[in-house]
Amino acid sequence: MKEKNILAVNGVSKTFTTQKGDKFLATRDINLQIPEKSFTCIVGPSGCGKSTILRIMAGLEKATTGEARYCSSPITKPCGEIGVVFQEYSLFPWMTVLDNVAAGPLFAGVKEKKRHKNAMHYLKMVNMEGFKDAYPHELSGGMRQRVAIARALANDPDVLLMDEPFGALDAHTRILLQKELLKVWQMTHKTIILVTHSVDEAIFLADRIIVMSKSPGQIRREIEVDMERPRSRALQKFGQLTDSILKELE
Numbered sequence: 174m175k176e177k178n179i180l181a182v183n184g185v186s187k188t189f190t191t192q193k194g195d196k197f198l199a200t201r202d203i204n205l206q207i208p209e210k211s212f213t214c215i216v217g218p219s220g221c222g223k224s225t226i227l228r229i230m231a232g233l234e235k236a237t238t239g240e241a242r243y244c245s246s247p248i249t250k251p252c253g254e255i256g257v258v259f260q261e262y263s264l265f266p267w268m269t270v271l272d273n274v275a276a277g278p279l280f281a282g283v284k285e286k287k288r289h290k291n292a293m294h295y296l297k298m299v300n301m302e303g304f305k306d307a308y309p310h311e312l313s314g315g316m317r318q319r320v321a322i323a324r325a326l327a328n329d330p331d332v333l334l335m336d337e338p339f340g341a342l343d344a345h346t347r348i349l350l351q352k353e354l355l356k357v358w359q360m361t362h363k364t365i366i367l368v369t370h371s372v373d374e375a376i377f378l379a380d381r382i383i384v385m386s387k388s389p390g391q392i393r394r395e396i397e398v399d400m401e402r403p404r405s406r407a408l409q410k411f412g413q414l415t416d417s418i419l420k421e422l423e
């Protein structure tokens with residue numbers, strides 16, 4: 174059976190106007206087809222436009238030419254079907270963990286009891302149910318990011334866009350959260366697109382890796398990661414693919 178594409182980026186270029194008024198081409202002619210329920214990672218050198226592409230897919234930024242589409246409709250503004258998790262833990266500091274996770278559906282007009290039940294479901298999924306009454310400042314970086322993931326999931330989006338979600342974490346916590354994210358992905362069947370600087374992270378997580386060139390960012394290569402999960406970093410195949418992508422990025 175043919176895979177259904179849930180999200181598409183068609184010929185997207187983005188030109189920014191700098192403070193001085195100069196034009197700056199950040200990305201050029203990006204084309205992507207994202208199959209439903211797939212896990213895609215985007216890697217590329219700093220400044221190649223990874224976040225820009227993600228922001229265009231989230232409806233937070235407008236393409237200069239081309240467009241992003243969700244289920245064949247143009248994405249023109251943020252919508253409930255597409256959730257976003259950023260590197261900085263964007264939690265509300267004045268709300269408890271439970272209220273943070275329940276905040277999205279709150280704005281959609283869902284009653285408190287139902288919102289809290291829904292929030293607890295996702296807090297359990299990310300092993301944070303024991304911290305439901307804590308405030309964000311009482312949590313470690315890894316815990317805050319778990320809550321941010323639960324919060325995005327609580328809105329029940331079809332697509333989860335993640336911009337360097339583990340970038341600020343120490344190596345051990347990062348590996349732990351990668352494993353947890355895979356578990357969440359397998360349980361929820363969401364489509365995930367994750368931007369990362371880490372080639373290792375991309376190979377560990379993704380079905381498919383998009384390798385971008387330096388600015389103005391273009392797609393250099395798309396790689397299907399044909400390795401069974403859970404993937405061991407000790408595998409020769411893992412090391413070979415890492416070397417090959419790193420060479421491409423040099």
Ligand SMILES: Nc1ncnc2c1ncn2[C@@H]1O[C@H](COP(=O)(O)OP(=O)(O)OP(=O)(O)O)[C@@H](O)[C@H]1O
Binds near residue numbers: 191219221223
């Ligand atoms: N609002 C803006 N105004 C002007 N230039 C911008 C703006 N946003 C991004 N840029 C520029 O566009 C380019 C791409 O930025 P972007 O953040 O998408 O890159 P990136 O690949 O995600 O970088 P990094 O890996 O370092 O986070 C960069 O050169 C950046 O300076």
